[in-house]
Structure formats: C-alpha cells, structure tokens
Amino acid sequence: MSHTPLEPDRALVVLSGGQDSTTCLYWALSRFPHVETVTFDYGQRHRVELDCARTIAAMAGVRHTILPIDTFAAMGGNALTDAAIAPEDGVRSDGALPNTFVPGRNLIFLTFAAAHAWQRGIANVVNGVAQTDYSGYPDCRENTLKALELAINLGMDSRITLHAPLMFMSKAQTVHLAEEVGALDALAYSHTCYQGAVPPCGECASCLLRAKGFAEAGVADPLVVRVGGC
Template sequence: MSTALVVLSGGQDSTTCLYWALHRFGHDQVEALSFDYGQRHRIELDCAQQIAALAGVAHTILPINTFAALGGNALTDAVITVQTGVDPLTALPNTFVPGRNLIFLTFAAAFAYPRGIRDLVTGVAQTDYSGYPDCRETTLHALEQALRLGMECAITIHTPLMFQSKADTVRLAQALGALPALAYSHTCYNGQQPPCGECPACLLRAKGFAEAGIADPLLARFRGLNQ
C-alpha cells in the first residue's frame, strides 16, 4: 500500500515534487494522480503519464470536467487567449482557474482516504508564482485543516516548493535526479511542443533555469530531435 500521493500535472514543479516524494517516502510508497479537468491542452496529461512511467510509479487520471463548463479563464476556455499582466477587476492573471488547487487536493484526499494514504504532495509555491491565491501557504494550511476535520483523519499536505524560487526548484530537481524526467514535462500555457517561449509560464521556466545555470532538458530534447 502506498504512503504518499503526488498531484502530478505533468509540469516542472509537480515533476520535481514527484521525485521529492520518492526520496522522502521511498520508491514503493508513492503513486501519482492527475486530473482531466477539461483543460484545453491535453498534452499535459500525456506528459504526466510519461513522467510517471519514467519514475516507475502507479498513475491514475481522474476525470473532473466541471471546470470546462465553468469557463472564464485561458486554461479551459477556448475563446480566451493567454495574456500577460492581470485582470483589472480581479487583479489576477487570466490563467487563474478559480478553486482549481482546492478542488484538486480535495479530490486527491478523497482518492487517498480509502487507500490508506495520508500524505498528499503538491507543487504549489508562493515565491515564484503567477499570483494565484490558492498557491499560498495560508490557503493550504486552511485546506489541510478542513480536510482533517471533514474526513476525521490525519491528512497532511506537503508543499516542498512553497518558498523556493524557480531557480531553487531547478537545483532541487538536479539534486533529486529529476532532470531526465523534466525533459518530458510541459509548462507552456499555449500548449506548444516545443514550448512557445513567450507565455508567462515559459518565461518563468526559462528564468529559473538561467538563474540556476542549468540547461533546460526539455529544450535540449527538442534540439536533439531536430538535428
């Protein structure tokens, strides 16, 4: 029986957290959970599957497509394009999916409960982040308490990247041996492979690798394919 469940989006941070969990809990004690939530770019689910296979962990994709019905953001609504800056009404980027991390972790806890898993791992961070309020430590602490009360079990939400800069997470990924898996991760908000290099997510990823002085294995992989 597994001990820890990693919320795996197929992105840079969740991939790093998967390898953190492997080191923290042991290789045979970790499994991964991804969500098919109606995201426009299905490539991230393919990436999550590939990364889980590379790591040798069990992986489940849970369908929760309500977000697509809600719309109103650039990650689920096809008529909204990714924009830099923030919405003047909400002061948040238009890539913010309201309630997404709260709902992901609640479903993760519900998935974990009957399996005897009490440790959830997520890659949220409030240091180098996109302004999302559901990535803050206070939010995650409140959710953890709500889950413990609502399920009457000692659920713990681990956020190993909470106060790490993107450069710090790149260095951590290197230390954990996660760089080969990051070659198959997906960050681009525009859903492009190779990544567009221009959206906020691509720029933040590039900044992290540049500041860490480490080549991005994702870009190296595509350069190799084109040679």
C-alpha cells in the same frame, strides 16, 4: 474512522505533467518508500499535459491514476479551459489575477487527492504549489493550504498531511532541487507552455518564467535540449 488505516510512509503526488509537480514527484520518491500519482483531467485545453503526466509517472515507475473533473471546463471563463480566451502575459498592471487563474482549482484538486489518498490508505499528499509563483494565485499560498488541510482532516476524520516542498522557493531554487532529487531526466518530458506548444513557444508567461529559472540556476532546460524551442 477510515476503513483503511493511513500509512505515514505512503505519499500521493498531484502530478500535472509540469515542471513543479515533476520535481515534487522525485522529492517524494526521495522521502517516502511508497509513492503514487494522480492527475486530474479537468477539461484543460492542452491535452499534452495528460500525456506528459503519464510518461513521467512511467519513467518514475509509480502507479498513476487519472481522475475526470469536467466542471471547470463547463464553467469556462479562464484561459486554461476556454479556447476563446488567450492567456495573458505576465502580471496585470491593475493587480488583478491573470486570466490563467482557474478559481477553486487547487482547492478541488487537493480535496479530491485527499479523498483518493484516504481510500488508498495514504497519509501524505504532495503538490507543487508555490507562494512565490509570479502570478500570486491565492490558492497557492501557505495559509490557504493550512486551512484546507484542517478542513480536510475535520471533514474526513483523518490525519492527512498536505506537503508543498516548493512553497517558498524561487524557480532557480526548484531547478537545483530537481537536480538534487534526480528529476532532470523526467523534466525533459514535462510541459508548462500556456500555448500548449511542443517545442515550447518561449513567449508566454509560463515559458518565460521557466526559462528564467533555468538560466538563473545555470542549468540547461532538459526539455529544450530534447525538443528545441525557447
């Protein structure tokens, strides 16, 4: 039994500083009276993500916590933590996962987020994973999220709900959702470029996916408007 009762009107958003998590932050603000954010410093190569998360949380006026998790960097083997590996562009022709996949990352993030929420009496954890993501990361699928939610609640004897509002949305649909919940101004300070470039490189798979979503939605990307680039 938790020492702090979980309150259903409180939400914790896992905020990476990227497009999807920023949209989820404003989605949460539109639904929960009390919202906080948590960002994980997992040894990611592009530290700009942490700065973006701080800026966006400040813009939203919410409490922001950065938690260190350096094991992923110690293990290496992927393009997000290992400087010796260049990010692959697009989907691999052999059907294998791209080298931007960090095995176990979302499982660990959401478990730590749930533990942080448990300590603070927060009943809802919101994250930006999407099953429709181009890469098909297995830890972004609904069945993974449901299984993890069950394991978390069994292991913590709790009733924490994992929310993934973008789960079945296209990138264009997430842009329209960002419009609806008032996230566009904050998206001007978000970061998604796999090369860590500001302005964004416009050539990596993440930049192309983001640009395609805004183009299909018929909305100018606030980040590109602010700093130029792709």
